[in-house]
Amino acid sequence: MLQSISLPRHLDTRPIPASVHAMVHDLRCRIEAFQDRWDIPQIEQFVAADYQLVYQTLDWLRESQLMIGNRFVEWGCGFAAVTLMADALGWEALGIESESVLIEHGRRTVADWCDALREDSAIAPLRPPELWQGNFLPAGAEDLADDPTLPSLGHGSEPVYHRLGLELDDFAVVYSYPWPGEDEFHEQIFDQYAARGAVLVQFCGPNEMRAWRAVSRA
Template structure:
């Protein structure tokens, strides 16, 4: 099994946003700012990604028929925005987040978007770890990850789906930690599944398991 890089062109920055996606991003950014200001103890591992670029990447992936199916999973879903943007793009979306306050915020955001944008989103959020417990060697590898929590159990049984059931994964790893997310993806995802990661200044990075 190898990981094949798929180049995402810079021109995606010209892609328009659907009205619902633009509304979701504005609402989410306002709520994240308020939440961060009000909470001294926001998880130190939470930093939101560039949601506009993410929405454009999802649009580009869909328009270029790169998906093998419509199941989406976000590793470490934070405020749930990527999971909800994928749901706006008609994907069956799952967000996995270790911090219960952030899971609560994601569920509230989902309800708020559903009512303000009048959209019915297929998105579910689970509190726990995205690291599959039964994968040989993965917990050992995780020990070197400063910003990935390794203490809680995974939630795949609760979701009722395994890693191999998803078609597209998204994660925003901290600098230097993307190899761990790729290792989880390589170990558990189905052949032809995609992993999209946000790499800060380096933008979006897309790989396929072949």
């Protein structure tokens, strides 16, 4: 079962480090340029979240909620902004993305912004966060979907967890940006596969963040 974590009303007034602002501004330009390209196939499933609000939510969760561990995974990391923000907040963060062109962009974000974000948050310069190309759905999770057209389905690539030597229940926090109508599917997967006590954070559209904790098994 999932228990909703009630988020404070004025999350969007929480301070954001200058480096995060600068990265978000830079990524907006890169994403716009990427989406304006006519000479490469468009990745229709890639839509950027409101990164400032995601940062404010993660920062609040980090400060106020008990965590069962330090591993963080971004499902469908795209340009990897959220993976980097989680890293700067002190999580051992990694991103999973099915599209190779987005993995390349994500790696560029890590190369260009990891040090600046860490410097602002006084995070030790260990290995930068890793981005993995593959499927974020654990093996068997597709069977939980009652609609075969959900955008998270049918990516064909193998779940990355066995390559990582980890399972979904090794992560304390999962972040996802589900498409409209797909939120319940992501919640179901999280409920089925995550460790009890782990937290799911979702960006569900403008001004809408949700957070859940996995409690007892359904």
